[in-house]
Amino acid sequence: MIKIRAEKAEDYTVIDEINSSAFKGESEGKLIRAIRESEWFVPELSLIAEWHEDVVGHILFSEVMIQTKNKQVPTLALAPMAVSPRHQKEGIGSLLVQQGLDKARQFGYEHVVVLGHPNFYPKFGFVSSVSKGIEPPFPVPEEVFMVLELKEGSLEGIRGKVAYPPSFSAVT
Numbered sequence: 001m002i003k004i005r006a007e008k009a010e011d012y013t014v015i016d017e018i019n020s021s022a023f024k025g026e027s028e029g030k031l032i033r034a035i036r037e038s039e040w041f042v043p044e045l046s047l048i049a050e051w052h053e054d055v056v057g058h059i060l061f062s063e064v065m066i067q068t069k070n071k072q073v074p075t076l077a078l079a080p081m082a083v084s085p086r087h088q089k090e091g092i093g094s095l096l097v098q099q100g101l102d103k104a105r106q107f108g109y110e111h112v113v114v115l116g117h118p119n120f121y122p123k124f125g126f127v128s129s130v131s132k133g134i135e136p137p138f139p140v141p142e143e144v145f146m147v148l149e150l151k152e153g154s155l156e157g158i159r160g161k162v163a164y165p166p167s168f169s170a171v172t
């Protein structure tokens, strides 16, 4: 039985370990720490998956902006997400995404962007961001930068480019 809950301070080390083993590097752990210390952090949207009291997965949503011609529109970025290698392909990542999106919707967020696998995120409703008029923050293949409307039609009339805050420079 997998339980999804918000992270606590005592989870920080294991979250770091899961990210470094899943990504085989330290950049994502650095990114998480930088976001946690920033004004863009949303503590309720840093979620962990627990299995028999072991933390086996983590997902983070934090605030970023869409820069349009004349204003900044707040949105959420899903990044990063990791499941412990010995527990991958058991549905834990999907559960983290699904419950994270539900929680983001409850908090009133209207859309989410993600840079990730184009065969994983579309099953949650993500589509290529450019198809909705939203450009990625830097040049990437169109299909890997995606957006999801948590509220139908919420991106209508919004045209712009995503701007990541400085904390994202740990991985970009």
Ligand SMILES: CC(C)(COP(=O)(O)OP(=O)(O)OC[C@H]1O[C@@H](n2cnc3c(N)ncnc32)[C@H](O)[C@@H]1OP(=O)(O)O)[C@@H](O)C(=O)NCCC(=O)NCCS
Binding pocket: 022, 023, 080, 081, 082, 083, 084, 087, 088, 089, 090, 091, 092, 093, 094, 095, 115, 116, 117, 119, 120
């Ligand atoms: C991506 C990740 C979080 C998915 O977690 P998970 O618990 O294995 O996911 P689920 O069991 O819910 O679903 C498995 C799906 O992951 C997708 N997936 C996992 N790794 C993938 C990869 N390297 N490339 C493409 N798709 C991948 C597949 O689409 C698979 O779907 P399927 O069941 O239709 O085959 C996990 O594999 C992971 O930590 N990978 C390493 C870190 C990473 O790449 N993070 C995501 C950055 S976008």
